[in-house]
Every structure is written in C-alpha cells, then in structure tokens.
Amino acid sequence: xxxxxxxxxxxxxxxxxxxxxxxxxxxxxxxxxxxxxxxxxxxxxxxxxxxxxxxxxxxxxxxxxxxxxxxxxxxxxxxxxxxxxxxxxxxxxxxxxxxxxxxxxxxxxxxxxxxxxxxxxxxxxxxxxxxxxxxxxxxxxxxxxxxxxxxxxxxxxxxxxxxxxxxxxxxxxxxxxxxxxxxxxxxxxxxxxxxxxxxxxxxxxxx
Numbered sequence: 001x002x003x004x005x006x007x008x009x010x011x012x013x014x015x016x017x018x019x020x021x022x023x024x025x026x027x028x029x030x031x032x033x034x035x036x037x038x039x040x041x042x043x044x045x046x047x048x049x050x051x052x053x054x055x056x057x058x059x060x061x062x063x064x065x066x067x068x069x070x071x072x073x074x075x076x077x078x079x080x081x082x083x084x085x086x087x088x089x090x091x092x093x094x095x096x097x098x099x100x101x102x103x104x105x106x107x108x109x110x111x112x113x114x115x116x117x118x119x120x121x122x123x124x125x126x127x128x129x130x131x132x133x134x135x136x137x138x139x140x141x142x143x144x145x146x147x148x149x150x151x152x153x154x155x156x157x158x159x160x161x162x163x164x165x166x167x168x169x170x171x172x173x174x175x176x177x178x179x180x181x182x183x184x185x186x187x188x189x190x191x192x193x194x195x196x197x198x199x200x201x202x203x204x205x206x207x
Contacts, residue, residue, distance in 0.1 A: 006039060009047040013057040020058055024096045025104055028055060062097040066090055070120060079127040080143065083120060084150045084173050085166075091154035098158050102151070117147050138184050138191050142177075149176050 007015075015036050019028050030041045030051060037043065048054040069090040076082025091098040102113045121143050128139035153169055156162035164172070189195035 006043045007037060007047075009057075012037070012044055012047055013054065013061060016054055016058045017061045020062070020100060021094065021096055025055065025058075025100050028058065059100060062094075062100055065094065065097060066101060070123070074123060078131070080124045080131075080146070081170075081173065081177070083124060084146060085170060087150050088154050088157065088169060091157045095158045098154060103155065103158065113151065117144065120147070132181055134184070141191050142180050142184060145180055146173070146176060149173065 012033070016028055016033055019032055019036060028051070030044055033044055033054075034041045044054070048057075069086040070083055073079065073082035073084070073086035076085075102116075121140055124143055125136060125139050128134055128142060129136065132139070132142070134142065150173065153162060153164070153172070184191055187195050187200055
C-alpha cells in the first residue's frame, strides 16, 4: 500500500508561491521547495511529476491574488481609476508575482497581459460609459490607452526604474485620463482613426 503524501498538492503549491513571492520564479526549484517544506523532494513529485506543472499552479495562485487587487479597485468611487491604482499597487507590493504574470516568459501564454487587458476592459466598460458619457467603442479605446500607461508605470516599479510617489502616479493617470477624454470628445474621427492628423496638430501648434 503506497505511503500517504505528507503534504497535500495545495499545500505544496502555496509553499511554492511563497518562494516565488519572496525570491522570484527562478528560485522555485525542487531542492528549494523541499528545504522550505522541511522534507525531501519525494513528497513534491508525488503530486507534481514535473516542476513545470507546479509552476503552472503557482501562476494560478498568483492570478488569484492579482484579481483580488482588481476587485478592490472596482469597489472604489471611481472604479476605473481604482483599478489602475490597484494594478500599480500589485506591482509595487508583489513585484515578483507581477513579474511572474506579466514579464516572464510564459511560452504559448506570453500574451497574458493582453488577455488581462481585455478581461478588465469588460469589467470596467459600463462604468466608463456611465461616468464619462462614452459609447462602448470610445470606452474600450480609452481603457486600452489608460491600461498601457498603467502597465508602463507598473513595469518601471518592478524593474526599479520608478521613483514617483503614489500621489504623483495618481496625478499622472488623471492627466492622461483628462487628455484622452477631451481628445475623444473634441476631435472628430479620433476613435475611428479617420481624423485629419495634420489639421489637428496645426490647431495645437498655431493656437
């Protein structure tokens, strides 16, 4: 009769998550995990024939934490600003998990960041339409552009290249938000890509 595994599959995955959160995905090895568990590698391979399978489960746990940040953002007074700030907070507070989800090589799943853009876009569209009086197309374009700004700020935070305070980051997001809303409402054809670029730039330059 086979021996009962000392640790459950979920427990092993959560220990793996802790290693990644503290030291990064490159530190998640069978040896390091066994040391954290206080055992040999045997219990690990009872549940996980390969480390790749374990890393996939760790990613799922990291995604759950990330989605909890998004839920907090959606509960704020201005949901789309809340989501942007919580996205950046996730990068600041859980940099190794952010790196795992958005910056590490995921093979065939390397498009995760773009998938999350679309998923979050679905959550936030109605709020944008209601508060900014936008149609669905404009709301989606606005969110895409704001997401790219937030993603850039978050990446700078994770890679150590951002010295802005939370107040400054909030101000930057607000300035981009105001600029985009004004442009979408005042420049005919901007959202559809049919606007006269030279005409609009001349207005700015010579006004």
